[in-house]
Amino acid sequence: GAVVSQHPSRVICKSGTSVKIECRSLDFQATTMFWYRQFPKQSLMLMATSNEGSKATYEQGVEKDKFLINHASLTLSTLTVTSAHPEDSSFYICSLLAGNHEQYFGPGTRLTVT
């Protein structure tokens, strides 16, 4: 399967600041990548679908102006949480779409907003 990395693995930021999370495909050219959020003891919730070279598609209830997604190359997608607040604290995970409808996930980024 494809190998996906995320950076940083953990980040702490102050309320009102912005933070950028990178998702890289190390061995696969990913036209489509996904961003998920996972709260404690809950399953993954899709936030948005990121398509290389075009605007991301956001799920209902996800603010596109708050969660900025850029997919400028086939190996990199970024998620920027703007004006973060404590309720944005969560585990953010990206994935890429490989063949046969399969998704391969990154290791996740733990965001804590103080």
Add this chain to the structure above:
Amino acid sequence: EDQVTQSPEALRLQEGESSSLNCSYTVSGLRGLFWYRQDPGKGPEFLFTLYSAGEEKEKERLKATLTKKESFLHITAPKPEDSATYLCAVNGDAQGGSEKLVFGKGTKLTVNP
């Protein structure tokens, strides 16, 4: 709307005690059913994809099966290192041609030595 229900929510086994995890699903036009393993604080690790009823796949102590309504993940003679949360997800035609996955809440498996 696609739905995935996993049971049980949590399962405790003794090392060597085989069991099965269940994933019941409703989907319009199944394009794939996926099993993942997730360790605490990590992203999901891909295990299997099943595409049609009757299909089976195996990997070490794990075997996944699929019917038209549910999938089972059979764990044979589990070891403590098999302890993790196992997630089931589906992708179907109702997603409008997208590749979105709908996840169940997972089964947390604990294998005691």
